[in-house]
Structures are given as structure tokens and as C-alpha cells.
Amino acid sequence: MHLESASNIKNTHRGTLLVEDAEILSHESLPGQQHVLRLKSPGIARRAQAGQFAHISCGPELAMRRPLSIMRVDKNAGWIEFLYKVFGAGTKLLTQRSVGELISLIGPIGNPFSAHTEKPRTLLIGGGVGIPPMVFLVDSLKQQKINNYKPFVIMGSEVPFPFSPRPSQFIIPGMPDAAIGAMPLMEDWGIPSRLASRQGYPGCFEGYVTDLARCWLNALSRQQQNEVEIFACGPHPMLAAVAKMAVEYSLPCQVSLEEFMACAVGGCAGCVVEVKTSNGPAMKRVCVDGPVFDANTVFPEESR
Amino acid sequence: MASIGITAKIPFDRLQENQPMKTDIKDMPILASQFCGMQFDTPLVLLSGCVGFGEEYTRVQGFSNRDVGAVCLKGTTLQPRLGNPLHRLAETPMGMLNSIGLQNPGAEHVVNNILPALDFSETRFIANVSGSTIEEYVTVTRLFDDSPIDAIELNISCPNVKEGGMVFGNDPLMSARVVAACRAVTKKPIITKLSPNQTDIAENARLCLESGSDAFAVINTLMGMAIDTENRTPIIGANQGGLSGAAIKPIALLKVHQVYQVCRHHNIPIIGQGGIMNAEDAIEFMIAGAAAIGVGTALFYDPLVCTKINAGISDYLKQHNIVEISQLIGTLTIN
Numbered sequence: 001m002h003l004e005s006a007s008n009i010k011n012t013h014r015g016t017l018l019v020e021d022a023e024i025l026s027h028e029s030l031p032g033q034q035h036v037l038r039l040k041s042p043g044i045a046r047r048a049q050a051g052q053f054a055h056i057s058c059g060p061e062l063a064m065r066r067p068l069s070i071m072r073v074d075k076n077a078g079w080i081e082f083l084y085k086v087f088g089a090g091t092k093l094l095t096q097r098s099v100g101e102l103i104s105l106i107g108p109i110g111n112p113f114s115a116h117t118e119k120p121r122t123l124l125i126g127g128g129v130g131i132p133p134m135v136f137l138v139d140s141l142k143q144q145k146i147n148n149y150k151p152f153v154i155m156g157s158e159v160p161f162p163f164s165p166r167p168s169q170f171i172i173p174g175m176p177d178a179a180i181g182a183m184p185l186m187e188d189w190g191i192p193s194r195l196a197s198r199q200g201y202p203g204c205f206e207g208y209v210t211d212l213a214r215c216w217l218n219a220l221s222r223q224q225q226n227e228v229e230i231f232a233c234g235p236h237p238m239l240a241a242v243a244k245m246a247v248e249y250s251l252p253c254q255v256s257l258e259e260f261m262a263c264a265v266g267g268c269a270g271c272v273v274e275v276k277t278s279n280g281p282a283m284k285r286v287c288v289d290g291p292v293f294d295a296n297t298v299f300p301e302e303s304r
Numbered sequence: 305m306a307s308i309g310i311t312a313k314i315p316f317d318r319l320q321e322n323q324p325m326k327t328d329i330k331d332m333p334i335l336a337s338q339f340c341g342m343q344f345d346t347p348l349v350l351l352s353g354c355v356g357f358g359e360e361y362t363r364v365q366g367f368s369n370r371d372v373g374a375v376c377l378k379g380t381t382l383q384p385r386l387g388n389p390l391h392r393l394a395e396t397p398m399g400m401l402n403s404i405g406l407q408n409p410g411a412e413h414v415v416n417n418i419l420p421a422l423d424f425s426e427t428r429f430i431a432n433v434s435g436s437t438i439e440e441y442v443t444v445t446r447l448f449d450d451s452p453i454d455a456i457e458l459n460i461s462c463p464n465v466k467e468g469g470m471v472f473g474n475d476p477l478m479s480a481r482v483v484a485a486c487r488a489v490t491k492k493p494i495i496t497k498l499s500p501n502q503t504d505i506a507e508n509a510r511l512c513l514e515s516g517s518d519a520f521a522v523i524n525t526l527m528g529m530a531i532d533t534e535n536r537t538p539i540i541g542a543n544q545g546g547l548s549g550a551a552i553k554p555i556a557l558l559k560v561h562q563v564y565q566v567c568r569h570h571n572i573p574i575i576g577q578g579g580i581m582n583a584e585d586a587i588e589f590m591i592a593g594a595a596a597i598g599v600g601t602a603l604f605y606d607p608l609v610c611t612k613i614n615a616g617i618s619d620y621l622k623q624h625n626i627v628e629i630s631q632l633i634g635t636l637t638i639n
Contacts (some may be wrong), residue, residue: 005611013359013362013363014360014362014363014439015363015364015365016363016364016365017363017364017365018364019364019365019366019606019607019608038360057605061398061604062398063395063397063399063400063549063550063601063604064393064400064479064604064605064606065604065605083536089395090395104606106364106607184311208605233349258389259390259391260392260393260395261393262393262400262402262601262604263354263360263603263604263607264604265360265361265362265363265364265607266356266360266363267354267356267360267603268353268354268356268393268402268604269353269378269387269392269404269407270392270393270402270404271392271393272387272390272392272407273390274386277308281386283386283387283407288360288363
């Protein structure tokens with residue numbers, strides 16, 4: 001019900017978001033009207049965590065910035081990378097910005113994903129423009145070597161994937177025969193991944209990401225299933241299906257949401273989502289109360 | 305760290321902190337002013353609904369509530385409100401529609417839990433009071449009267465709730481009744497936020513002024529709609545929303561001019577607001593009669609815009625040999 005009480009956040013949140021004029025280092029155009037944008041943004045790169053986003057100014061013609069999930073960062077080199085798909089006026093304008101130009105960013109914004117060490121079998125599910133935060137999360141998990149996370153990544157797309165799928169070096173129990181394609185970056189990182197689409201792309205499982213996830217889960221022992229935690233980002237219906245699956249298997253699940261956003265710092269309450277709380281329904285801001293939420297709080301229907 | 309723009313005069317108490325002065329203070333125009341007896345350190349006011357309950361923008365490094373004269377808190381009703389369904393926002397040419405629906409935790413929660421956490425040494429905090437009955441306005445006003453809040457803004461112009469709000473604001477007699485009823489229960493300054501969605505805003509201002517309003521906020525958002533052509537439905541969940549941003553600036557400017565014609569004779573100040581994006585916009589509003597300048601939608605594009613507007617106003621005053629902003633207000637020469 002409440003906008004976050006100021007008393008809860010004071011002193012800890014001040015000065016946590018940076019405004020940076022970031023130089024475009026590269027801007028690559030991919031099939032399916034997808035683009036990969038790399039920006040010099042040392043402050044945000046240093047602070048960013050997987051699941052967070054930046055609020056990007058696409059052009060002065062637009063009153064509103066656009067929230068984009070951070071896909072990769074290099075803290076040492078000081079760059080951050082986004083994958084976006086042309087959706088409306090803002091992203092269309094963004095495609096016209098070229099290398100060397102400056103783009104204003106606010107970030108890093110929001111609560112990151114929070115993996116639990118007692119659940120080392122992390123299942124990451126990214127659909128479409130929900131892929132970027134999953135890439136960031138894998139990168140973060142693999143760096144926490146001491147926790148021995150064993151991520152498995154499933155990506156879905158109904159337009160060509162923003163990379164050329166490569167046959168996987170990993171044998172994954174339970175995978176259908178056709179599902180051999182993987183994301184090259186994951187392969188290079190030594191992380192198993194599989195791809196799903198209903199478009200019949202070679203090497204990809206033909207169906208939903210949740211179908212493929214069920215194949216993987218069913219091949220695990222009961223004890224192994226107890227070690228699974230799910231992280232998902234993608235279109236709303238996909239997240240609802242993932243939430244439902246998580247309930248079926250009694251697995252913890254975090255989802256990352258998106259909504260039209262104006263301020264992105266918690267000021268306007270424009271980007272809310274209805275969340276189930278112990279005090280009844282509440283409208284939480286996707287920007288600073290999210291974008292990561294427990295799946296059962298935003299999809300209570302699927303939890304029944 | 306407070307920052308007020310390098311050319312602005314910094315009040316004495318802040319000089320004692322750690323502000324290095326880059327310029328000779330004797331030559332600097334004074335941005336501080338009195339507004340309804342309140343000390344505004346700069347003429348800028350952060351607008352209700354844009355900055356939550358005053359702490360949200362402090363997340364942004366380089367932003368400080370000290371850069372503004374006052375902060376208007378989120379519209380507050382007696383009972384908590386969940387607000388309107390999604391989507392609550394739609395971008396439009398040079399502006400945006402919003403329909404939040406007064407999502408707030410209720411007046412008692414605000415008074416008991418939020419106000420104690422605010423730092424009143426940084427700026428002045430103004431409550432924004434909304435209601436669906438005159439009694440509700442009065443009860444909420446009374447709660448804020450018994451609080452450290454600096455002033456009370458009566459939101460009789462919220463376009464995004466079915467009951468109350470604009471129903472009061474678009475009827476001058478009803479507006480005046482709300483003001484009179486609230487006037488009776490508080491000695492704190494009352495600022496009445498006027499709706500542009502009415503025939504004669506100046507007549508409304510005149511009646512509210514006679515009923516005891518100490519100041520006006522001109523204007524609230526204009527009603528508008530945006531349609532999703534694929535689904536043939538309004539983009540806004542509540543179908544319509546309030547238009548803000550650069551698109552409404554000329555309308556807001558005219559309304560300020562009109563209300564000023566009433567207020568000037570009574571020494572009643574106006575917070576001019578509606579599409580102010582930069583210092584030049586702010587100066588236009590001051591010339592039209594605004595004693596303070598509301599900033600809302602501009603923050604969404606540039607969270608650090610206040611320091612730039614302060615600096616720009618200061619530069620303008622200096623260039624025109626104006627010592628303090630009061631000498632600029634209402635200096636419009638009509639053709």
C-alpha cells in the first residue's frame with residue numbers, strides 16, 4: 001500500500017545513483033531489430049549488480065528516458081553494455097546514436113538478483129529482451145567461485161537470437177535431442193546453456209522456455225531439485241508461466257519486471273506493480289522496490 | 305553536498321559549512337526570498353507527485369533538497385490509497401500523461417512515520433492535501449496542522465481520481481468552500497493548486513483568495529488521452545490522464561498571467577508551474593507573475609536540472625542588474 005517510508009531508506013540510499021554522460025564505444029546492429037550498445041560509464045560499471053538497470057536518455061525530443069537492463073559490465077575498463085530491441089519512439093531514436101556521441105545515463109537502479117548459497121543449482125531463464133540481465137547474473141555467479149554455483153541458462157526468442165548459436169560442449173541430462181544450440185559467450189565461460197524458440201531455428205528446442213526447463217528439472221534427483229533457485233526475466237506471460245512452474249516444483253523464484261517509467265528513482269509511482277504482502281495488496285514501484293521481485297508476490301494466481 | 309550553481313548566492317548558514325566561493329558574493333544576485341513567511345533558499349519548488357515524500361531524489365548523486373526553496377510532498381488523503389491500475393504513464397509529444405490516482409499511505413502514516421524522517425534544515429516541506437469530501441480535506445489539513453510541515457497545498461485539481469479533486473477545483477464556489485473550511489483549522493500557509501481545466505481560473509483564484517488562500521500553485525495538469533492503435537484502447541489504465549511537460553508551458557504561462565492579475569493587488573504569491581524545463585522558462589514565469597517556480601516533469605529527464613535552473617536565473621539577474629528576484633516578478637509589459 002505504501003510508497004516506501006522515508007524512514008526506512010534514509011541515509012543508506014543517498015547518492016547511490018549516478019548521472020553520467022557516457023560515450024558510445026560501440027553500437028552494433030543485429031537481426032530482429034536488436035542492438036548491442038556499449039558505453040563508457042566507469043561509475044555505473046563499478047557499482048552495477050546483476051538485475052539492475054540504467055535510465056537512458058534517447059534524445060532531447062522525448063520527455064521520458066528509457067529503462068534498459070544492464071547486460072555486461074567491465075569494472076576495470078569502465079564500460080557497460082546493453083542489448084535492446086526497437087519497440088517504440090525511444091528505442092528507435094536510440095538506434096541513430098553513433099560511436100563517439102554522449103548519452104546521459106542514470107544508474108545503476110533497483111534491487112539486484114540475490115542468489116542463495118544453499119541453492120547452488122541456479123536456473124536462469126531469459127526471454128527476448130529478458131536475456132541481458134541473465135548474462136550479467138551468470139557473469140556474477142561464475143565470479144563467486146567460493147560459492148560453487150552451477151548455473152544452467154535457458155534463453156528463448158521469437159526473433160533471431162542476438163548471437164549465432166553454437167553446438168554445446170556440455171551434455172545436459174534430460175535435454176531433448178534437438179536442443180543442442182548454446183550461447184557462445186556462455187560456452188566460452190564454461191557455463192551450460194540451451195535455447196528455445198517456436199520459430200524452428202536450428203539447434204533450438206521448439207517450444208517454450210518452461211517446457212525446456214521442465215525437461216531439465218525432471219532429470220534432477222529430488223535432492224538436486226532442492227538445490228535449485230530460479231531467476232527469470234522476459235515478457236509477462238513467460239514470467240507467469242515460470243512462476244507457475246516454480247510453484248509446481250516448490251522452488252524459490254525471482255523475476256525481473258518492466259513497466260513504463262518516468263523518474264526511475266521512486267519519486268512518481270508511475271511504474272508500479274501490484275504485489276501481495278502480509279498486509280494485503282500493495283503497489284510497489286518497479287524502479288526502486290524492484291525490478292526484481294519474488295515471483296509468488298507478483299504472480300499470486302499462479303501460486304495457488 | 306549542497307550545490308546551488310556556481311554563480312548563485314549561497315545563504316550565510318551554508319557558507320559556514322564547506323562551500324568554497326568561486327565568485328565575489330557582493331556581485332551576486334539573491335535567489336533566496338520569502339514566500340508566505342517561509343524562507344525559500346531558491347525560487348524552485350519540487351512539485352507534488354514527482355518526488356515522492358521528499359527523499360526519493362536524494363538517491364541521485366549531485367541532487368540536493370538544498371537546491372530548492374521547497375518540496376511539495378505526494379498528494380495525501382485521509383485513508384491509504386492503492387492508486388490507479390496500469391499503465392499509469394504515456395509519453396506524448398514534448399510531454400507525458402500520468403494517472404497515478406493519489407497512491408499514498410494515508411495522512412496519519414505520513415505525519416507519524418514520514419515527516420519525522422525528513423530533514424527540515426535542508427528545505428521547506430509542503431504537504432499536498434487531497435480529499436473526496438470537504439470534511440476529508442479538513443481532517444487531513446488538521447492532521448498536518450499538528451505537524452512540523454511548513455505549509456499546506458490544497459489539491460483541488462487532481463484530475464486522476466473519480467471523486468473529489470478536480471470536482472472541487474473546476475467549480476469556483478466549491479473551491480472556495482474547501483479553502484474556507486481548511487482555513488478555519490490551520491494557521492499554516494495555505495497554497496491552493498488551481499486546475500487549468502476550467503473556464504475562468506482568475507475568478508476561481510479571486511474566490512479562493514477571499515476565502516483565505518495565502519498563495520496559489522498554477523497550474524495542475526491538463527486532461528488528455530493517448531490511444532494504442534493496435535488494441536484500440538487508451539494507453540492509460542484509467543483511460544485519461546494529466547498532461548505535463550514542455551507541451552503545456554504556453555498554457556501554464558497564460559494561466560499564471562491571468563491569476564497574477566487578481567493576486568497582484570493582494571500581495572498573494574504564485575508558484576508558477578507547467579512545462580518549465582530550463583532557466584529561460586523559469587524567467588518567463590517570473591515575468592508573468594510567479595514568485596516561485598515549480599519543477600516536476602523536467603526532473604524525469606534531468607534529475608540535476610535544478611542546479612542548472614538556479615545558475616541560469618542567477619546569470620540572468622546579474623546580466624540585467626537585478627539584485628533580487630522580487631524585482632523581476634510580474635514585470636511583464638503588455639502590448
